[in-house]
Amino acid sequence: MHSKNNSNNQEEETKKSFIEQARRAQIVEATIAVLAEQGYLNTSFSRIAAQAGISASLISYHFKSKEELTEAVYTFITQQRQEHVAAQVAGAATATDRLRIMLEADLAYMGTRPELFQALLEILFVGRSKTDAQSHRADVVHAGFMPIAEVLKAGQASGEFGDFDAFNLAIIIDSARDGFLGQLAVYPEFDLEQFTATLMTTVLTLIKKDK
């Protein structure tokens, strides 16, 4: 734990935690694959282990409980999602641009990895065994439309957008985007670009000033 020779301590610890991180990542990826392919009900430690080519107890070794693993998967997907959007939204000048990029970047990333969204849904609508899960899910749901609601309000405050119920419109936009992603997981042949275009046209119509 606290070794005596402080020579290459950091290097060792980095390497160690590297292996650990690699394993955890491997397990998380395997879990996503199983979740997307087999559904939450069939996502047992032994199936994840089979998918990853490791033993089931190794999963317990790296994740204290199934809950912790599920949480890690959720965190991983959500972070990936947010990072991709954040990277592109940084350069947006207007509220319109920010809103456009938020939707387009998210659809572009998640739309090409339907298994991520699939896994996310499985987690959100199942892992409700513990007491705080309901509120956790609430937070999650919340997290989806709040950023959109803020952009909408910002656009209204700056006079860039027209007059509308920002809160409920945010729910509509957020649900539309996630709804399509949900469809895409089931119907891979749906046209991502076309939907994105339709959604953008729709949104621009709705936030227009002189409507």
Next chain:
Amino acid sequence: MHSKNNSNNQEEETKKSFIEQARRAQIVEATIAVLAEQGYLNTSFSRIAAQAGISASLISYHFKSKEELTEAVYTFITQQRQEHVAAQVAGAATATDRLRIMLEADLAYMGTRPELFQALLEILFVGRSKTDAQSHRADVVHAGFMPIAEVLKAGQASGEFGDFDAFNLAIIIDSARDGFLGQLAVYPEFDLEQFTATLMTTVLTLIKKDK
């Protein structure tokens, strides 16, 4: 078993199927309650039985498998939902009216029974143990936006609506409605009427002819 006298055979069978129907309905209702309260993971036969005040084996007696029970619950909720909409949409004269009623009637019914939607979500995103479940879920997802797409196309064909991508707009509208119902299950304090109003304004803006 003791069918020596074939006098009132039919009557008996009718009575049996009546009891049978009543039991099945009771079990379905209990399942919905447990699904909504405890989540799919905690919805075992024994919990449903406890909720209904019957034995777990009686559920097996009336439903060949858990899959069949799940299917029955899904069918029950979906039928209820469709019947309520169908009853009101019958009297609609224009496509606009039909679309409005489809949304308003559904929100009015499902919005006041969040446990139905909750249970629906639990089923849709979990019960995937058999191979054909993926396609089954596809049908389900499909069922949501197709009626809307048809109305949109009808409105366009009759010249009542403007020019837009009917298919993708149907996905948007359907997702917006269901998305809000999903939120409502988590945040009961959300304002159903206000959202309905916002959604209607939005939809009317989108289908308008001279936009």
Next chain:
Amino acid sequence: MHSKNNSNNQEEETKKSFIEQARRAQIVEATIAVLAEQGYLNTSFSRIAAQAGISASLISYHFKSKEELTEAVYTFITQQRQEHVAAQVAGAATATDRLRIMLEADLAYMGTRPELFQALLEILFVGRSKTDAQSHRADVVHAGFMPIAEVLKAGQASGEFGDFDAFNLAIIIDSARDGFLGQLAVYPEFDLEQFTATLMTTVLTLIKKDK
């Protein structure tokens, strides 16, 4: 649960609970046997099941948890023990008689069933996984010498016994009796009657008035 025909209700319930009781008794007996033969560590549900010739899950069916089973075994042995003593101690006239019977009756019963004492020890010195187990064990330990202490004090109060530290002498007597039972479990060849005689002589010497 609450059946409609109240004709032979009681009879049915009696029969049912009879089967249930029989099974529980069978499992308890099997558990005692395994405990005594293999020790607590090797007393798993599957071993008990093998001993009883039933499936391991049937044990779970009748006992909600291993803790409950352990508790049942403890209760069973303790009750047996107390009943045997109580039956004989009832007719005792003097404190001396009461004390003598308490010791002789207990040694006579438990001494011929060393596996009961063995099982008792295994439970008392192992089943300490839960929080309240420490206090539970305390109660148990307490239960052993308190009846003896009471008899000693009663004998002193009535002038039947001499002057001594009743509390600590009770511990000594109780420990001596249980200590021998513990030895007997390991060395079945020890002479029960001879020890009983020695213990009685000893005790009578100690409580004598004019010593």
Next chain:
Amino acid sequence: MHSKNNSNNQEEETKKSFIEQARRAQIVEATIAVLAEQGYLNTSFSRIAAQAGISASLISYHFKSKEELTEAVYTFITQQRQEHVAAQVAGAATATDRLRIMLEADLAYMGTRPELFQALLEILFVGRSKTDAQSHRADVVHAGFMPIAEVLKAGQASGEFGDFDAFNLAIIIDSARDGFLGQLAVYPEFDLEQFTATLMTTVLTLIKKDK
């Protein structure tokens, strides 16, 4: 491994066995603590490791098996116990003195270290996974009263004590002492000195010549 230079080989080995001994002692102490605090069932390598601040595999490194560790703990406690008594009993002149010191010294030492007795009990009544464990335990139990029996017989042979069943009286005395130690582990508030006094009075009464 790098034993090319055989110059200070012996010194190294000595140092090694010193470290080895220290580690083994550390692990034994940690095991005693966990045994006393958590009970045998909760005494796993990982818990012992946590208590000692080392890794679980280091325990396997120093003790070939759990059995060996258990054995080491038992030996350690027993040796401590015997050494303390032996040191004081050496100067006893009469059999009475020897007996008195054997009891007083043991109670004085073990009575102030209830965790040792607690750990001893946990080991004696649990660690029975191997075939020969039963006989091992027999030896252990034996070890308790045999020294007492010998003193009693010696005192009788020399005419110092009266006439009694030395063997069974030894069991009584041994059980009384250990029984109180067991109580003490559960009720720390019990009065060690008072019990010791009572026990001594009792024993002296029992071995008296003209009774």
Next chain:
DNA sequence: CATGAATGAGAATTCATTCAT
């Protein structure tokens, strides 16, 4: 029609132990 009894399959998790480093 209804149930209690029973089961086998499978779940998550802990354990002692091994091994490369």
Next chain:
DNA sequence: AATGAATGAATTCTCATTCAT
């Protein structure tokens, strides 16, 4: 000397389902 990583065996327990009554 010491450890983290890894595993297979074993554990308790839950589940859907069957069957005799």
